[in-house]
Amino acid sequence: MIEYLAKTIIIALLILALLVIIFKTFKSKIFRINARKILYESAFALFLRNNRFTQIVLPSFTGAYFLCLDVWGSDWKIVSDHKPFHEFIFSILIIGSLCTAILRGIGDWYEGKSDKEYIAFIERFSVLTARVVSQKLARFKKNLKRLTPTGNTFRAITHPNDQIDIILQETLGLLREIFKISENAACITIMHSNPNKQDWSYIKDTSGNWVHTPAQELLKNGSTAANCLETGEAVFFPCKEEAAKLNLYYLSDRDRRMETGSVFCYPALIQTPNYIDSYVISIITYGPTLCDPIDTRHANAIKEILIDICRRIDLELTLRSMRDWQDFHSPTKKGSAHDETTN
Incomplete structure (x- = not known):
């Protein structure tokens, strides 16, 4: 019986090794997604991984069954007279136990990997927040010394464009550090609709010299930016290709060159007494994704x-x-609203 057990385990391990080789050999994203769905997300995998019967009773029963067959198999006629049947049952039990252990290990690996990235993201986000607040506080204190009784206090202490630049650079640093994204694989833009002209343009672009799809054109086509404006809610797609299939992302030439990536869009709709200032903040990666889709x-x-x-x-x-x-509405600066160079 021990020889049969050894053969069964060897066969199961060879099958596992073959699956690992196939997984490592095939780099297809679709293959990997389907493999994960089967091995991690499917109802069968969840049952084997999380059910207490498969986790505790099945391995214990398999061990007890093997002990009975090995120690008393030759003495019990119910075993010795039906040896092929018991060998078949035992094979099913041992393969089931191995599959449970393997799927549990895969689940722990996926969850551990996600948790580590999330914890690192949270820690780095806390650092980002502290830096942004400290720099804003330092600027307030510096400008406070220069205030005059007749000056515009609000304008003196508020420099939103400068502060936005700080947040954007800190966010890029967070993406590069946590997700190991290279400098040319991430970009943050802010689009703005000028109420006077009723058109869209980029007012912030961390990429520098990249040629982007014109903002006006982007919002006319099926895009994540258009979707978030329509719903008024933030939208996140871990995989841009999947979003494009749903007509919820506009694939640019850069997207096609760099293959996949993630996209996040956030609408900022600001109501003033006379009009609505509309902005769309977009965080996009090219190639690497921010998480498993x-x-x-x-x-x-x-x-x-x-x-x-x-x-x-x-x-x-x-x-x-x-x-x-x-x-x-200022008599001295009448008509200067929405000057994109204003600090």
Whole structure:
């Protein structure tokens, strides 16, 4: 019986080794997603991984069954007279136990990997928040010394564009550090609709010299930016290709060159007494994704952190709109609202 056990285990391990080789050999993203769905997300995998029967009773019963066959198999006629049958049953039990252990290991690996990235993301986000607040506080204290009784205090202490630049650079640093994204594989843009001209343009672009799809054209086509404006809610797609299939992302030439990536869009809609200032903040990666496309738990966690980052940008955009509105109604600066170079 021991020889039969050894043969069964060897066969099971050879099958496992073959699966590992196939998984390592085939780099297809579709193959990997389907493999994860089968090995991690499927109802069968969840049952084997999380059910207490398969975790505790099945291995214990398999061990006890083997002990009975090995010690008393030759003495019990019910075993010795039906040896092929018992060998078959035992094979099923040992393979089931091995599959349970393997799937449990895969589940622990996926969850551990996601948790480590999420914890690192949270820690780095805390550092980002502290830096942004400390720099804003330092600027306030510095400008406070220069205030005059007749000056514009609000304009003197608020510099939303400068603060937005700080947040954008800190966010890029977070993406590069946590997700190992290279400098040319991530970009953050802010689009703005000028109420006077009723058109869209980029007012912030961390990429520098990249040629982007014109903002006006982007919002006319099926895009994540258009979708978030339509719903008024932040939108996150871990895989841009999947979003494009749903007509919820506009694939640019760069997207086609760099293959996949993630996209997050946040609408900032600011109501003034006379008009609505509309902005769309977009965080995009080219190539690397921010999480596994089918890891919904991790995707939701990342989305919430990105929303928190964009709320800080939203605050500065609100201050920017307040300054623009004030300039528009100022006798000395009449008509200067929505000057994109305003600090």
